[in-house]
Amino acid sequence: MKRAAEILAVALFLLVSPVLLAHPLIGQPFLDPFGGTALAVQPDEVLADPALESRARAISAGLRCLVCQNQSIDDSDAGLARDLRLLVRERLKAGDGDAAVLDYVVARYGEFVLLKPRLELSTLLLWGTPVVLVLCGGLFVFLAGRRKARSGGGSTLSAEEEQAVERALRERGL
Known part of the structure; x- marks a missing residue:
């Protein structure tokens, strides 16, 4: 009887844990004071031009962290995600449009880097x-x-x- 209870407990845990981890308040416990999730963007990455920074955030929100694979590069603390954020900002400072930046990143890292794949x-x-x-x-x-x-x-x-x-x-x- 004890063995059956243990098996039931493990099965219940395996069924419930993905649901709990997907919940925004449990799976991402670090919230900023304004109620959103904290971003991994460091102060030294932020662009001086608010319009460019806004574009960079919009692009970064659609790019997958290749280390975490289930987070955008904006939400990830991984080193590769930081490199990708800096790459996006460099391309924007160089004058590339949003589509050109995405095309550049996809050409380097493949279609998998997009959180929402293109309809092809x-x-x-x-x-x-x-x-x-x-x-x-x-x-x-x-x-x-x-x-x-x-x-x-x-x-x-x-x-x-x-x-x-x-x-x-x-x-x-x-």
């Missing part, structure tokens, strides 16, 4: 294939059901065979 043929195939497979499976089940219904739902016994089955059941007392 490859992403359509990636997300559409499971839907197509489910629809094909449903169509197969539907057609197989129609074929079985058309054939009469299976073979029927002749009158002689039914009598033989009844005799065999009576002999066995069923």
